[in-house]
Amino acid sequence: MISSQPQSSQENVARRSAQFKPWRNFSEYIWVAPAFIFVLFFTFYAAAYAIWLSFYDYSLASPVRPFIGTENFQRLFQDAEYWQSLRRSLLFVAIDVPLTVGMGFALALLLNQPIRGRWLYRSLLLLPWVISLVIAGYMLKWIFAENTGILNYLLSLAGIAQVPWLSSDAGAFATVVIAHAWRVYPFGMVILLAGLQGISKELYEAAMIDGASGRQRLIHITMPLLTPQFLILLILRTLLAFNMVDLIFTMTGGGPGNATSFLSYMMYQRAFSYLDLGYAAAIGVTIFAINIVLALVYFYVLRRNSA
Amino acid sequence: MLLLNKIVSKPVPYLMSVSVVLLLIFTSATVFGQSRPVTLRVQTSIDFFNDDPNDSELAYRAAHEAFLAENPNIRIEFEIVPPFELYRQFLVAAEGRNAPDITYQGAANTYTLASSGNVLALNDYMDGHPFLNPDNLQSAILDVATVDGQYYVIPTTTDARVLYYRKDLFEAAGLDASAPPTTRAELIETAQSLTQDTDGDGETDQWGYCFIADNTLHTPHMWLTHVWAAGGDLVDADGKAVYDSEAGIAAAQFYYDLVNTYEVTPSNIIANDYDATVRALVSGQCAMALLGTWSWPVDILGALGEENVGWTPVPTPEGGEAATFSGGWSWLISSRSDHPDEAWAYIEAIASEELALELGRENISTRQSVLSSPEIQDTFVANVGTYAAGAAHGNPQVTSTQPLFDGLRQALQDVIRGRQDAQTALTQAAETYNSRYAR
Numbered sequence: 001m002i003s004s005q006p007q008s009s010q011e012n013v014a015r016r017s018a019q020f021k022p023w024r025n026f027s028e029y030i031w032v033a034p035a036f037i038f039v040l041f042f043t044f045y046a047a048a049y050a051i052w053l054s055f056y057d058y059s060l061a062s063p064v065r066p067f068i069g070t071e072n073f074q075r076l077f078q079d080a081e082y083w084q085s086l087r088r089s090l091l092f093v094a095i096d097v098p099l100t101v102g103m104g105f106a107l108a109l110l111l112n113q114p115i116r117g118r119w120l121y122r123s124l125l126l127l128p129w130v131i132s133l134v135i136a137g138y139m140l141k142w143i144f145a146e147n148t149g150i151l152n153y154l155l156s157l158a159g160i161a162q163v164p165w166l167s168s169d170a171g172a173f174a175t176v177v178i179a180h181a182w183r184v185y186p187f188g189m190v191i192l193l194a195g196l197q198g199i200s201k202e203l204y205e206a207a208m209i210d211g212a213s214g215r216q217r218l219i220h221i222t223m224p225l226l227t228p229q230f231l232i233l234l235i236l237r238t239l240l241a242f243n244m245v246d247l248i249f250t251m252t253g254g255g256p257g258n259a260t261s262f263l264s265y266m267m268y269q270r271a272f273s274y275l276d277l278g279y280a281a282a283i284g285v286t287i288f289a290i291n292i293v294l295a296l297v298y299f300y301v302l303r304r305n306s307a
Numbered sequence: 308m309l310l311l312n313k314i315v316s317k318p319v320p321y322l323m324s325v326s327v328v329l330l331l332i333f334t335s336a337t338v339f340g341q342s343r344p345v346t347l348r349v350q351t352s353i354d355f356f357n358d359d360p361n362d363s364e365l366a367y368r369a370a371h372e373a374f375l376a377e378n379p380n381i382r383i384e385f386e387i388v389p390p391f392e393l394y395r396q397f398l399v400a401a402e403g404r405n406a407p408d409i410t411y412q413g414a415a416n417t418y419t420l421a422s423s424g425n426v427l428a429l430n431d432y433m434d435g436h437p438f439l440n441p442d443n444l445q446s447a448i449l450d451v452a453t454v455d456g457q458y459y460v461i462p463t464t465t466d467a468r469v470l471y472y473r474k475d476l477f478e479a480a481g482l483d484a485s486a487p488p489t490t491r492a493e494l495i496e497t498a499q500s501l502t503q504d505t506d507g508d509g510e511t512d513q514w515g516y517c518f519i520a521d522n523t524l525h526t527p528h529m530w531l532t533h534v535w536a537a538g539g540d541l542v543d544a545d546g547k548a549v550y551d552s553e554a555g556i557a558a559a560q561f562y563y564d565l566v567n568t569y570e571v572t573p574s575n576i577i578a579n580d581y582d583a584t585v586r587a588l589v590s591g592q593c594a595m596a597l598l599g600t601w602s603w604p605v606d607i608l609g610a611l612g613e614e615n616v617g618w619t620p621v622p623t624p625e626g627g628e629a630a631t632f633s634g635g636w637s638w639l640i641s642s643r644s645d646h647p648d649e650a651w652a653y654i655e656a657i658a659s660e661e662l663a664l665e666l667g668r669e670n671i672s673t674r675q676s677v678l679s680s681p682e683i684q685d686t687f688v689a690n691v692g693t694y695a696a697g698a699a700h701g702n703p704q705v706t707s708t709q710p711l712f713d714g715l716r717q718a719l720q721d722v723i724r725g726r727q728d729a730q731t732a733l734t735q736a737a738e739t740y741n742s743r744y745a746r
Contacts, residue, residue: 253522
């Protein structure tokens, strides 16, 4: 029977603790077990194995794999390419996340308006998200090709000289940013649009009666109420941008030189091209640590703001 | 749910029942398994045994079916893997003690695979074999197939890098299309004549010469042809990188000069991949290009026609020797195979002399007896195969090919872009490789 009296959280915990009898709840564990085993094996075991690998000189090309302690990490921290790749990754995240979240938010606001054919715009704007990142990469590589790409051709019609999209460091970096933003903005758009549709219209009506302007309604109603969506979006977008490999693999191969070799791509290359799994695992461990730090920073900042 | 609760309430009888059933299944599987035929797992690329009905596919299929008819106790299970994933997937499968009995691999990976201990030395099978014996292999192919005196691969077909040139553009520029360049000096001179602003807008529309300098393996493969031609090499006998040899510096400087001094090559070649370079040749954006022989039949000859395009050996420096890079494909047997004799018998069937002759009409054979066969004389593959037999070099024998090549292509891109001089860039790249990866 459900009590109509409100209970304190301490009382709830005490009541649940008193009811907790593992031998009686055995079947519940069985139902949870498949998911638990899956996560245990594919997440925790894989992460633990990667940490273990990082302490070995472990190459697929060699049958001898000695324990070398922290040598991989020492080598890593002395590797200029590691620091350059890290800087590129952080720069990419710093540009990509605000850009894609901003684009998603702007489009979500537009699509939340009562405009004719809204369903069509929503479908069309969602299209880039349903294209595989690998296919998008190849497609964009052809579009941005310097001599044969359609983009430079269109620019030439307007009298603009060829842009070295993929053959200059800055051009290649910018191309990756543009391509990635085009591919992933719908993700933010969908999440924020769902959040917008959950905000009660009465709040806006009340604010309008009080004389709040559109900008004030956006800043004082919409954005605070979208904090949970922003939180999730920023965390996911940061992690996904930091760990992005596919677009680099298909569009630039990390080039020209190493101009678009981000940390995740460096890890991929060390693992699957150099077959140096120990070193790649050490890079992976540092990426893992950076991801956790970034996620904690977001949690802290957004929690503080929402409080 | 009800059943689950019953099991939970009385687990012992249920566990015993399950154990008995499992025991019966395993016992019967073992008993019946003894009468099963031998199953060979073959890891191959999408190029073979698919439904593409060209001659080579049909020839393979016929040999495969004939083998099965002669060996009813052997079954073949194919695992189709994209060509450039074969190497990684084989090593990962071997790591999990699940390697296929036979694998098809690029020749460039032989040394790494042999070093990993995952492939079988084939001396006992190959020595004295009437067709597959090592003496019948081209010398460059034999060098790559041999590691510490042991043969690890059964090479099938190979390739070479050659200079393709547009005969029609030669004629349009007033050049003799029957006399393509043979030396670097002639290449530069010819390329200068072919580099043109065809529409008069002040921009070059037709470049004299294109090569590959992007972030792929084609970059070091192409560059090496110039180094070998000048008597240099990529690594020394100890496996140390020697990019910065006199020949290496001269070859890198040659690249710089083509782009910046003579301006016969577009600067964006560092972003143009192999396919883009083929397209540039076919579209006329490049009048000459250094490319692989596999592109000839369909992509180049098929697109342009014999009257508009030709091929010639890679131009050499004055006093240099003919040199080109040869790759190709091979069969290997896993060192963990339970059926190496059956695996060898199958490879014998699909790498037979008859089949090699059939394949040799379209692809360069690794076998001298096929190249000299009267059946394929005066064809593109015979001519280019003869050139390769005398000029080809293979992949350097190092465990870590990728870092060796990555450091090199970065250095070359820096030289082409004028960021570093050839000596500095190549020396730094060699030092980085030698300190971390050299064996």
